Amino acid sequence: MKIGILTFHCAINYGAVLQAFGLQEYLKEMGHEVYIIDYCPEYLKASYNIFDWKWSHDFSFITNVYFLIRKIMTIPLRIKRKYSFIRFSNRFLNLYPYELCCNKSNDFDAFIIGSDQVWNPKITNGFDKIYFGKFPASQGKKIISYAASVGSVLNLEASFDKFQKLLTSFTSISVREKSLAELIIKNYKLPVSITVDPVLLLGQSAFTAISSTEKKKKKPYVLVFQLYYTESAILDNVIKKVVSKKKLAVLKLSASSESLFDKNLLSAESPQNFLDLFRNASYIITSSFHGTIFAILFQKDFNTIGFNKIQSERMNDFLSSLGLEHRLISNNSQIATDTINFSDVNKRLEKLRTLSDNFLTTALS
Template identity: 25%
Template sequence: MATVGIMSMQRIANYGSFLQSYALKTLIEELGHDVQFVDYHVGTPVIENSSESTNKVSRMVKKGLETLTYHAPMQHKLAFIQYKKNYAKKYLPLLGVREEYNYNPKLDYMVIGSDEVFNCIQKNTNVGFSPELFGANSNADTIITYAASFGNTTLPKLKRYGKDEEIASYLNNLTAISTRDANSSKIVEKLTGNTPLTHLDPVLAYDYFGKSDRIPQIDVKEPYLILYAYSGRITEAEADWISAYAKRGGLKIYTIGGVQKHADHFIDCSPFEVLAYFKGAQEIITDTFHGSIFSTIAHKPFTTIVRKSVGSGYGNEEKLTDLLQRLGLTSRMTTNIEDVERINSIPIDYEESDKRIQTQRLRTQQYLSEQLSH
């Protein structure tokens, strides 16, 4: 049995971050290893943002005030603020993550990933720029990555901000590199001259509905649609259309992970209950990477709204297109909310997507087994 550390986005208050962290931990534990999460020191972001404080309390207050400005029921906004406030205390212990940070432990192996651990050209002060996310200053004997993503950091951005050579030096010191999308693979190949392996996000790689005993049964009497999106990303016009669409179908609108205009219920629940709610939904509308994954593993009709990157604004076009191409589900994407009615009426051949996922799960098991046994 080896001692294995995972360095990921495990402390981010986000259901996708939690479920991918839990899944990767479980996959490695199934190989017989002792697993712990490792923290990184948050550095100054590459893109300066004078409006963003580096003080954690100040950021929380700002986010809370920002939530109050959204067009959503006040009860939902207050519940969302409470959910964010309590998230770490309630859910991080389920990962074995303690309040005290775990920096630079002595390990046999370090696995960096999954999530956007390589997304270094951004202005988020919660993440900043940390060489540790590329394996620097580690006390592990062997360092690999699993399904690591550069997010919307591109090679031109790395060059523009003068980080390409530095990142290349870190990548060249890793024993094995696994990415989760084409953009990340391209960057690694250009910077190192080697083509990395590509693997599925852990939420797909681990069979949650087939293996996990943590997903509860929920008893909801009314039919509902899940709107899974970050607060503030669904436009006024989109929210109005979704409201009318749900009413035509006799569906209540449940929002999870964010507050939205016209929603009937904001659901404050555990990460495992999120999957239960997805399983019980009539259909889903999302504009997120993990929302698309939750919909897929729950075998539900869904539409993914694609957002394009504009300037330094955050878009999701590259990673969503890549994900849904791998699953054979590109027909579920649109940039126009009015396409939802047509898309969600089309049955999905989940037998075909399940075959693709199962093939990739075997590749994940093989990769982790091989790399964590040297």
Template identity: 30%
Template sequence: MKIGILTHHFIANFGAFLQAYALQEAIRQEHPDDEVYIINYIHLKHFIINTGGWFRFYAGRETMGEWIQKIQLPGTFYSARHKHMNLTRRCYDADGVNRLGLDVIVVGSDEVWNFRDTKSDAEIKFGRGLNCKRLVSYAPSVGNSTPDGEIPEYVTEGIRGFKAISVRDSLGLQLVRHITGKTPLKVLDPTFLIDFPMEEVRLPNKDYILFYYAENLPTHIKDQIFDYAKGHGLAVYGAGECDRRYSAVTVNLTPFQWVWMFRNARFVITGTFHGAAFSIENERQFKVYLTQKNRIRKVNDLLETLGIENRGIDDSFVFDLERQEKEIDYKAVNERLRQKRNKSLDFLRNEIR
């Protein structure tokens, strides 16, 4: 049987790469006798906007050296995709995908069902025009798309055409239930289903605080974190991101080096879903600062699912590593993850067939 995964694999984003790779490996694990592919479907508008964004220079935030590393990232992701993903030939529409002769197409994960995002929305992600024996969704996120207001016809008809549906978050559950009248299974993001290879980043042997896209973190909070680090002999790094104040330039990372940065951090501060996810997977203490509506919903849903809702940073936040590095009880979190991981893998095992 030929199984294809249709997702946002092609953009230069650590979370997007890692969820696609993880879903590929999880399906391989559950269906070892079948052929598993990442469908190399390219949404040109999404690709161009994403790639172009890496070439912007932020004079107040990054140095020229950091910018030079940053503009190399699209090439780093390109190499990683061709090394670690079993890609089909390139496709630009449903006809191209149909010519691949796939028996099963799995749509997910990431924000593949965010039909209100004008840069990434694609009817094909809802199954429009696809011909295969079985169409399955695994953990799609709807981003900031809700059942309220007008829902495009291709979304309603497309979702009704899936043979099996799972979702990643509560908004996705609400949308599917609104359209089909049935409650889909809520599963884990695929990054929770496998163990990732490690690629070391050469850094001084020193404990560090890790930032990953906590945009707009208030200056007084950021200042006190850097002051604390300086006073306690800690380094501060960014996971594939730029800031003049970081202890070293760690921008042009491979996806597995990015994972290594989380695994070895003393503490993480992030504003993204996968920043929180990889903190949890690596049993790191962390805090989140969320400003984008779609991220607020996705991250809070994950934290509620795992019983660790108290991760937010407010204006009164005071950084104190000795106290905060004991806040999360990972024994309880890991037990919840174990139960949900089993249900998620059961879905992949049973519904793809």
């Protein structure tokens, strides 16, 4: 079967490109001919411009000049980061020109939407119909969502009716979060499955095979991974406790921001180096959903930081399914730093993988 995947593959975001790779490779293992449809909307590309500074009337002249100088000084980092992702995509993703999907006449058998937050209206500037199968090439084809996400059901509060109409395009629906599945079943009476992120569906060996062999630290280290590099008293407290108890060095990683002053922050690593850093870490602290996914993939003790209600909702949904909800840290929660029993986690994860494989097999049959 010839399958086209539509997801956030062109984002300069480790989780986005690696989950796209994960689904592509898993479908290939199932025996399908698989392509990533190279749909790169402007709202995604604009977020990762090498130079995106604008004068702000909310700031003083001096503050504006400061931010301008900072943006100029970080251009080399942004260039390095952007082109490392382009090289990864060209090497590992089987890209198919989106323009060819504007023709009703094509030989695709199915299109899979997801995973990632392709239905989050706050990311896609309102709902993007392309991620609901609304494009010429999809007519008469199987339209399947795999582990699609809205980020949080709170993001749908003003759009329930529109979301329901868009879902009617799908021949089969699966989502990433239990809360979204429950909302769809309760309010829209549509059949829906919960499927595991493609990273965990594909498994560890495939990602180990494409990771770099470059070690960033000789000393054992705790890897602190944030999608956006921010200061946080909660995060600092967790780092302090883990470092004190485990006697580890600290290595910080971010994919969407940079610092001119924090020498421990890596912000221009390739996806292959990202995998290497997770694979060789002794402990992981992260505020990222996919940071949590990769900690589990590589069987690392970890803590996930939930900075807000929306973020904590999707983290808790996933971690609870594996019996790891105690690893989620919020303002008033205890910090669990004990060794994780991955034997139990892997049994639960295998059940989720089986359900996910069954969903894809049935949806594509």
